[in-house]
Amino acid sequence: MAAAAWPGAVAACASSPNSLLLSRPPPHAPSPASTIRRRLVLGFGTPAVAALAAAAPAAVLQDGAATLFVTTGAYALVRTFDVLTERRLVDKSLSRKIVHVLSGVLFMSSWPLFRELLRGPLYYVLVLLFSVLVFWRESPIGIVSLSMMSGGDGFADIVGRRYGSVKLPFNEKKSWIGSISMFISGFLISAIMLYYFSSLGYIHVGWAEAFGKLALVALAATVVECIPVTDVVDDNISVPLATMLVAFLLFGSNTQ
Numbered sequence: 218m219a220a221a222a223w224p225g226a227v228a229a230c231a232s233s234p235n236s237l238l239l240s241r242p243p244p245h246a247p248s249p250a251s252t253i254r255r256r257l258v259l260g261f262g263t264p265a266v267a268a269l270a271a272a273a274p275a276a277v278l279q280d281g282a283a284t285l286f287v288t289t290g291a292y293a294l295v296r297t298f299d300v301l302t303e304r305r306l307v308d309k310s311l312s313r314k315i316v317h318v319l320s321g322v323l324f325m326s327s328w329p330l331f332r333e334l335l336r337g338p339l340y341y342v343l344v345l346l347f348s349v350l351v352f353w354r355e356s357p358i359g360i361v362s363l364s365m366m367s368g369g370d371g372f373a374d375i376v377g378r379r380y381g382s383v384k385l386p387f388n389e390k391k392s393w394i395g396s397i398s399m400f401i402s403g404f405l406i407s408a409i410m411l412y413y414f415s416s417l418g419y420i421h422v423g424w425a426e427a428f429g430k431l432a433l434v435a436l437a438a439t440v441v442e443c444i445p446v447t448d449v450v451d452d453n454i455s456v457p458l459a460t461m462l463v464a465f466l467l468f469g470s471n472t473q
């Protein structure tokens with residue numbers, strides 16, 4: 218049953234985007250976030266914690282604390298029933314069903330703890346789950362598309378925000394250097410991840426062809442990321458979907 222900890226943790230992580238909920242606290246009541254912030258400052262009182270609390274937006278603090286709470290709770294729930302089963306205090310199948318019941322109910326109960334609908338992280342986690350379920354580690358498609366979404370899109374932002382003064386002619390929010398960084402980092406991280414999985418024997422990579430294919434997938438990811446549709450489709454969805462399609466066309470279901 219220890220393996221159940223992983224889906225539990227992913228579910229807990231997925232709750233961080235606090236997907237579906239979401240009543241904000243009434244305006245007259247002190248917000249939980251400001252209470253957390255006050256406790257951080259007054260309770261722990263170190264300058265570093267106080268500075269962090271002062272700098273972080275209230276919603277981030279509240280959602281961060283709620284995510285930590287839910288993640289810890291998910292592990293605690295599974296671990297508790299693991300121990301009860303090991304000590305033969307609860308029958309194994311009953312233990313599993315109690316976790317079955319409590320996981321869903323406690324997970325739903327945690328929704329009011331969160332504050333905002335954080336779309337990007339939610340989509341990101343959903344794409345991770347989709348790739349695990351559909352592609353897992355035997356297909357290069359999931360590996361490559363997740364590399365583009367995480368590494369490529371991530372570095373476009375990191376580099377583009379800092380050095381992206383020269384904007385793209387068709388999208389004033391994105392820069393040449395951001396898109397070039399996306400292409401290079403997406404390509405490199407995909408190649409590294411393919412190497413990692415092939416060295417463990419999960420996939421076979423024909424390297425002579427793989428580099429050209431990866432360049433095409435990285436190009437597709439880069440183009441999709443920089444066209445001005447981000448307001449319509451989040452790039453945590455558009456980038457992986459586009460790269461899954463191109464990788465499927467180029468690689469098929471394996472890298473032979």
Ligand SMILES: C/C(=C\COP(=O)(O)O)CCC[C@H](C)CCC[C@H](C)CCCC(C)C
Pocket residue numbers: 227230231233234336337338341342345453
């Ligand atoms: C901030 C994130 C995505 C949104 O990006 P964007 O809107 O700026 O484009 C990432 C969200 C991460 C998520 C909440 C947590 C995912 C956890 C992951 C499944 C587990 C990693 C395990 C590892 C072994 C530490």
Ligand SMILES: Nc1ccn([C@@H]2O[C@H](COP(=O)(O)OP(=O)(O)O)[C@@H](O)[C@H]2O)c(=O)n1
Pocket residue numbers: 337370373374375376377378381390391392393394395396399442443447452
């Ligand atoms: N191709 C790109 C992508 C992002 N960026 C920079 O990164 C910032 C955030 O990018 P984004 O709007 O795609 O952010 P997310 O939707 O990925 O969170 C942009 O406002 C740009 O400053 C860039 O310069 N060039």
